[in-house]
Amino acid sequence: MLRSAVLLWMLSLPFISQAESTQLAQIFPTSCHFSGTFTQNKHIEGISFPLQSEGDFYFSCNFGLVWNTITPFPEALLYANARMNYRVDEQGKIEEMPSTTRYVMSQFFLRLLKGDAEYFENEFSVSALQENQGTLLVPKSDFMKRGLKHIKVNKRLLSDSANSVQLDIEISDATNQVTHIVISDILEYEIEDRQAAVEQCLELYPRPLQWCRLMRSPGYYNR
Amino acid sequence: MVTTLMRLFFVAAILLMIVIIAAHPERIQIDTSLQDLNPESEADQGVTVAKDTLLKDISQRFIVVIKAEDEKTLAQATSALKKDYSAIPELSLIMADTQAQDYLQALAPYKYALLTSQQKERLLNKSAEELARQAQQKLYQIGNGVRLVPFEEDPLGWYSDFVLQHVQDFSINDDSQHAQLKFNTITVLINTPVEGLAAQENLYERINEVKRSVESAYSVTILQSGMFFFAVDSAQSAKGDIQLIAIGSVLGILVLMLLVFRSLLPLTLSITSIVIGVSFGIFVNTMVFGGIHIFTIVFGASLIGIVVDYSLHYFYHFLVNDKQHLSQPTRDKSKSTLHRAMFLSMLTSLIGYGALALSDLVLLQKVALFSCSGLLLAWMSVMVLGPFIAKRPITARQTLLMSVVAGVRRLFATKQIGFVAVGLGISIAATVWLYTTDVDINDDPRRFFMVSEQLLNNEQEVAALAQVYEPGRYFIVHGKAEADVYSTLKRFYQSVGESRQYLTSVLDWLPSSEEQIANHKLQEKLYQEDGVLARFYERLGMDPRMAEAPRNAWLAAREKRLNFDNLRQSLPALPPLWVEYNNTIYSFVLLKKGSDLNTLSQASEGLDNIEYSNALGSAIEALADQREKGLHMLLLAYVLLAVMLLVTYRKTSAVALLLIPICASALAIAALVALQQPITIFHIMALFLVLGLGMDYLIFAREMVEKADVTQQAILLSAMTSLLSFGLLAFSDMPAISAFGSTILIGNSINFVAAISLFNHTKDA
Structure with a gap:
C-alpha cells in the first residue's frame, strides 16, 4: 500500500510541474507587443475607501513599458530596462524612479506582461483558484514573502467580443494593502524589431516626444 | 661568585x-593573528585605536553564500544552515534580507528627526497644499504603493521613503541577480574573540561540519569568506x-x-x-x-x-x-x-x-x-x-x-x-x-603565507556575489566635533560625485545630531495645525483631526536623537564607522568592491582632515623599509661584533x-x-x-x-x-x-x- 502511494506520488511529480506551466500559460498574454487600458483599485488599511485610478499603457518585449495614469493624477512611468526607469509628473518633469518601484516592476509586473514562465515557476507556488477564478501565485522565498503575500491573476474572455480578453491582477502585500488592476482593451501588434517598437510607441504617445525618445535611448535623460 | x-x-x-x-595555565595561549606581519605604525594613537577597532570587527565576522539550483532548495538549505549555525553559541547570524527591517525598527522611534535631501528641499520650497497633494498622488502609484510601514503609522509615507533611500546598501540593489543566480547571503558574527589556536580550530571544525552536512543534505554549494578562515x-x-x-x-x-x-x-x-x-x-x-x-x-x-x-x-x-x-x-x-x-x-x-x-x-x-x-x-x-x-x-x-x-x-x-x-x-x-x-624583491605580506587555493577561490566568488568592502582600503575622517566630521564627509562626497555610490560612511546611515534637530524643526510644516498631514486627510475625505495624534508624537520627539553607537547596537551588521578616542572622532569611509580607488584617493587629496588608508600598500612600503633598515642593522651588528672581537682578542x-x-x-x-x-x-x-x-x-x-x-x-x-x-x-x-x-x-x-x-x-x- 505504502509502496503504491510512493509510486503514485513519484508519478505525479512531472504532472504537478506540467500543471504549473499550463496554469501559467493561461494567464500570460498571447503576444509580446500590445497596448491597452487599465483600472487600478487600491485598498489601503487605514483608508476606508478604495483609491481608484485609470490610464493606458503600451508594452513591447523589445522596448519596455509605458504606464500612463490619466486620472485622478496624470503621471507616467517609463520602464526602459532593468536599470533605467523614469517617472514623469503632470508638469512633464522627468525623474529617475526610486529603487523600490523599480524593484516591484522588474520583479513581478514586467515579467507577467512578458510571460516569463521560468521566473514564476521558480519563484512562486502556482495553483489554480477555485471556480475558475484564475491563478494564485504565492512567493516561495522568505525574502519575497516579507513584501508580498500573494498575487491572483485571472485572464477572462469578454462576452461582448469574440477575441477580447481582460486581465485581472490582484496584488496583496505584507502591510495588507491590496491593489487590484484590470487590464482591458488589449490590442496586439506584429512587431519585428526594436525600431518598429519605437515607431509604435510614437504612434501611441506622439506627445510629449521625450517619452519614447527616452525609452529608445535611456542615456538621453542622463545627458 | x-x-x-x-x-x-x-x-x-x-x-x-x-x-x-x-x-595561570590559561595564559599560555597560541595567537594566530596575521596583524603581526604588518609593521604599519601610526604617529596618531587615536588612528591606531580606530583602525584596531575596525580590524577587530572585520576579524570577527564572515560571510556565507549559499548557492542552489532552485529557490525551494535554496530556502530549505538556508533555513537548515541558519538553524545549525544558531546552535553554535559563539555565532550570531545576520540575514541580508532582515537588515532593512532591522534598520527600519532601529530608526522608527527617531522618525521625526529624519529627512532625505529631497524631502528637505520639498519642505523648504513647496507649500503645505502642494505637499499634501503629492502625498495623496503617491497613494495611487503602482510601485510606490509598497510600503515598509503601514499607512496608519506613516500616512504621508515620508519615513518609509527615508528608509528606502538608505537601504540601497542592503539587498535591494542585488535583487535582480538574486532571482536569477539563486543564492542567499548570511553575515555571521563571532560574538567574542576566540582566544587560542585550539578554540579557533574547534570553532572552525564546527562551522565546517555545518557546511558539509547542509551541502550534502541539500546538494547546494556553500562558500565561506572571512579573515577568521585565513x-x-x-x-x-x-x-x-x-x-x-x-x-x-x-x-x-x-x-x-x-x-x-x-x-x-x-x-x-x-x-x-x-x-x-x-x-x-x-x-x-x-x-x-x-x-x-x-x-x-x-x-x-x-x-x-x-x-x-x-x-x-x-x-x-x-x-x-x-x-x-x-x-x-x-x-x-x-x-x-x-x-x-x-x-x-x-x-x-x-x-x-x-x-x-x-x-x-x-x-x-x-x-x-x-x-x-x-x-x-x-x-x-x-x-x-x-x-x-x-x-x-x-x-x-x-x-x-x-x-x-x-x-x-x-x-x-x-x-x-x-x-x-x-x-x-x-x-x-x-x-x-x-x-x-x-633581483626579484617581494615585500607583499600576502605572499609570505601559503593560503589554500580553495580559500582564495571562495573569497573571490563571495566578493563577486555579496556586498563586501575593499579589504584594508578606506578613508579616515577625523575631527574634534561631530559637525566637523559630517562636514568633511559631505565635502568628500561632493568631490567624488557619482562615485559616492561606492562609499559607505555614517553619512549614509544617520544624519548628525545638528541635522536631526533641524529635521525635526523642518517637519513642523507637516504636523502643525492645518499643516500637510491635516490637509492630506482632508483631501482624502477623512477627518483632519486624525492629524492630532501624529502631531503630539512629533512634539514629544523634540529631544530625541539617535547616535551611531545606539544605531549599531540595533544593527550589528554595521561596521564600526565611528570611533571616539581622546576627544577626537575618527570616522571611516569604506569602499565597495569595484571602486575606482585612484579617483577616490585623488578626490580626497585636496581636502583637510581626511586621509586615504591603504593597509596593504602601507604594509608593502613598511616592509620594504624594514628590509632596507634590516640591512643597515646587519651592518651595525657586524660593526658591534668587530668591536667585540677586537676587545676580546686584541x-x-x-x-x-x-x-x-x-x-x-x-x-x-x-x-x-x-x-x-x-x-x-x-x-x-x-x-x-x-x-x-x-x-x-x-x-x-x-x-x-x-x-x-x-x-x-x-x-x-x-x-x-x-x-x-x-x-x-x-x-x-x-x-x-x-x-x-x-x-x-x-x-x-x-x-x-x-x-x-x-x-x-x-x-x-
Missing part, C-alpha cells in the same frame, strides 16, 4: 616560570610545520646523541636544556606579549638546533679532559677556556637573534624575545647542570665524525690559501652579480673572522636569487642568524684550536643539528618560513665548512 649568582638566577627563573604557569588556515599550516620541525629536530638530536655518546646522560642534559630553553621562551613571550604567536613557535622550533650546541661543546670538552688525564692547573685553564668560548658563543647568538628585535615587525620582535630568553636559560642550564653530568666519565664514538671532518678538510683545507682565495673570489663575484642584476686580524659570515651571507643570497626565490625581509633577518651561528662555530674553533680534532667534531655535530632544524624550515610550505630556513641552511653550511677548514692546527686564522 659569578657561578653562584648564575645558579641563583637560573633556579629563581625556573621556579618563577613553574609557579606562574601552574597558577587565520585558522595559516595557523594549521604553521602547526604542521611546527610538528615537522620539532619532531624532526628532536629525533635527529636523539639519534645523533645516542650514536655518538652511547649514553643517556648527555642526552638527558641536552633534552633538559632544550625543554628549559623553549619553555622559558614561551613563558617570557606570554608575559610580555600576552601569548605566543604561532609563527614564533615555528621560528623558535629551530632554536632546538642551537640550544643543543652548548651541551655538545660542553661534553666534548670533558671528553677530552677525561681521555687526556690532564693535570689540575691545565684542567682549570681548559675549563676557563671552555667557559669563555661558551659565553662568547652565547653572546654572538644573542646578538644575532637580538638584532631581530630592532625590526618594527612585531613578529620578529617576538621571535627575538623568544630566542634570546630561551637561549640564555638553555645556556645557563648547561652551565649549571653540566658539572653534575660531567662527574661521570663520558665517552664518544669519534671515528665516524673524524672521518667526516677529515673528508671536509681533504676537500677544502688541503690548500688553505687557495680555499680562501677561491671563497673570497666567488663571494665578491656573487656580491657584484647581486648588485648588477635585477688583534686586528681577529676581525677577519667576520669575512666568513659575510661571504656565507653573500653566497646564500646569490644562490637563492639564482634559484629564483624573491628576496624578502625574512631573508635579510636570517642573515643575522648566519652571522650569529657562524661566529658561534668560529669562536669555538678559534678558542679550542689546541684540541682542534675534537672541537671540530663538536662543531660538526653542532652544525648537523642546526642544519637539521633550519633545513626543515627551508622545506616549509610557508614562503616566509622557507625563506628564513633556506638562507640559514646555505649560509650556515658555508660557515661550517669554513670553521672546519680554516682552523686546523694553527692558532690564528
Whole structure:
C-alpha cells in the first residue's frame, strides 16, 4: 500500500510541474507587443475607501513599458530596462524612479506582461483558484514573502467580443494593502524589431516626444 | 661568585616560570593573528585605536553564500544552515534580507528627526497644499504603493521613503541577480574573540561540519569568506610545520646523541636544556606579549638546533679532559677556556637573534624575545647542570665524525690559501652579480603565507556575489566635533560625485545630531495645525483631526536623537564607522568592491582632515623599509661584533673572522636569487642568524684550536643539528618560513665548512 502511494506520488511529480506551466500559460498574454487600458483599485488599511485610478499603457518585449495614469493624477512611468526607469509628473518633469518601484516592476509586473514562465515557476507556488477564478501565485522565498503575500491573476474572455480578453491582477502585500488592476482593451501588434517598437510607441504617445525618445535611448535623460 | 649568582638566577627563573604557569595555565595561549606581519605604525594613537577597532570587527565576522539550483532548495538549505549555525553559541547570524527591517525598527522611534535631501528641499520650497497633494498622488502609484510601514503609522509615507533611500546598501540593489543566480547571503558574527589556536580550530571544525552536512543534505554549494578562515588556515599550516620541525629536530638530536655518546646522560642534559630553553621562551613571550604567536613557535622550533650546541661543546670538552688525564692547573685553564668560548658563543647568538628585535615587525620582535630568553636559560642550564653530568666519565664514538671532518678538510683545507682565495673570489663575484642584476624583491605580506587555493577561490566568488568592502582600503575622517566630521564627509562626497555610490560612511546611515534637530524643526510644516498631514486627510475625505495624534508624537520627539553607537547596537551588521578616542572622532569611509580607488584617493587629496588608508600598500612600503633598515642593522651588528672581537682578542686580524659570515651571507643570497626565490625581509633577518651561528662555530674553533680534532667534531655535530632544524624550515610550505630556513641552511653550511677548514692546527686564522 505504502509502496503504491510512493509510486503514485513519484508519478505525479512531472504532472504537478506540467500543471504549473499550463496554469501559467493561461494567464500570460498571447503576444509580446500590445497596448491597452487599465483600472487600478487600491485598498489601503487605514483608508476606508478604495483609491481608484485609470490610464493606458503600451508594452513591447523589445522596448519596455509605458504606464500612463490619466486620472485622478496624470503621471507616467517609463520602464526602459532593468536599470533605467523614469517617472514623469503632470508638469512633464522627468525623474529617475526610486529603487523600490523599480524593484516591484522588474520583479513581478514586467515579467507577467512578458510571460516569463521560468521566473514564476521558480519563484512562486502556482495553483489554480477555485471556480475558475484564475491563478494564485504565492512567493516561495522568505525574502519575497516579507513584501508580498500573494498575487491572483485571472485572464477572462469578454462576452461582448469574440477575441477580447481582460486581465485581472490582484496584488496583496505584507502591510495588507491590496491593489487590484484590470487590464482591458488589449490590442496586439506584429512587431519585428526594436525600431518598429519605437515607431509604435510614437504612434501611441506622439506627445510629449521625450517619452519614447527616452525609452529608445535611456542615456538621453542622463545627458 | 659569578657561578653562584648564575645558579641563583637560573633556579629563581625556573621556579618563577613553574609557579606562574601552574597558577595561570590559561595564559599560555597560541595567537594566530596575521596583524603581526604588518609593521604599519601610526604617529596618531587615536588612528591606531580606530583602525584596531575596525580590524577587530572585520576579524570577527564572515560571510556565507549559499548557492542552489532552485529557490525551494535554496530556502530549505538556508533555513537548515541558519538553524545549525544558531546552535553554535559563539555565532550570531545576520540575514541580508532582515537588515532593512532591522534598520527600519532601529530608526522608527527617531522618525521625526529624519529627512532625505529631497524631502528637505520639498519642505523648504513647496507649500503645505502642494505637499499634501503629492502625498495623496503617491497613494495611487503602482510601485510606490509598497510600503515598509503601514499607512496608519506613516500616512504621508515620508519615513518609509527615508528608509528606502538608505537601504540601497542592503539587498535591494542585488535583487535582480538574486532571482536569477539563486543564492542567499548570511553575515555571521563571532560574538567574542576566540582566544587560542585550539578554540579557533574547534570553532572552525564546527562551522565546517555545518557546511558539509547542509551541502550534502541539500546538494547546494556553500562558500565561506572571512579573515577568521585565513587565520585558522595559516595557523594549521604553521602547526604542521611546527610538528615537522620539532619532531624532526628532536629525533635527529636523539639519534645523533645516542650514536655518538652511547649514553643517556648527555642526552638527558641536552633534552633538559632544550625543554628549559623553549619553555622559558614561551613563558617570557606570554608575559610580555600576552601569548605566543604561532609563527614564533615555528621560528623558535629551530632554536632546538642551537640550544643543543652548548651541551655538545660542553661534553666534548670533558671528553677530552677525561681521555687526556690532564693535570689540575691545565684542567682549570681548559675549563676557563671552555667557559669563555661558551659565553662568547652565547653572546654572538644573542646578538644575532637580538638584532631581530630592532625590526618594527612585531613578529620578529617576538621571535627575538623568544630566542634570546630561551637561549640564555638553555645556556645557563648547561652551565649549571653540566658539572653534575660531567662527574661521570663520558665517552664518544669519534671515528665516524673524524672521518667526516677529515673528508671536509681533504676537500677544502688541503690548500688553505687557495680555499680562501677561491671563497673570497666567488663571494665578491656573487656580491657584484647581486648588485648588477635585477633581483626579484617581494615585500607583499600576502605572499609570505601559503593560503589554500580553495580559500582564495571562495573569497573571490563571495566578493563577486555579496556586498563586501575593499579589504584594508578606506578613508579616515577625523575631527574634534561631530559637525566637523559630517562636514568633511559631505565635502568628500561632493568631490567624488557619482562615485559616492561606492562609499559607505555614517553619512549614509544617520544624519548628525545638528541635522536631526533641524529635521525635526523642518517637519513642523507637516504636523502643525492645518499643516500637510491635516490637509492630506482632508483631501482624502477623512477627518483632519486624525492629524492630532501624529502631531503630539512629533512634539514629544523634540529631544530625541539617535547616535551611531545606539544605531549599531540595533544593527550589528554595521561596521564600526565611528570611533571616539581622546576627544577626537575618527570616522571611516569604506569602499565597495569595484571602486575606482585612484579617483577616490585623488578626490580626497585636496581636502583637510581626511586621509586615504591603504593597509596593504602601507604594509608593502613598511616592509620594504624594514628590509632596507634590516640591512643597515646587519651592518651595525657586524660593526658591534668587530668591536667585540677586537676587545676580546686584541688583534686586528681577529676581525677577519667576520669575512666568513659575510661571504656565507653573500653566497646564500646569490644562490637563492639564482634559484629564483624573491628576496624578502625574512631573508635579510636570517642573515643575522648566519652571522650569529657562524661566529658561534668560529669562536669555538678559534678558542679550542689546541684540541682542534675534537672541537671540530663538536662543531660538526653542532652544525648537523642546526642544519637539521633550519633545513626543515627551508622545506616549509610557508614562503616566509622557507625563506628564513633556506638562507640559514646555505649560509650556515658555508660557515661550517669554513670553521672546519680554516682552523686546523694553527692558532690564528
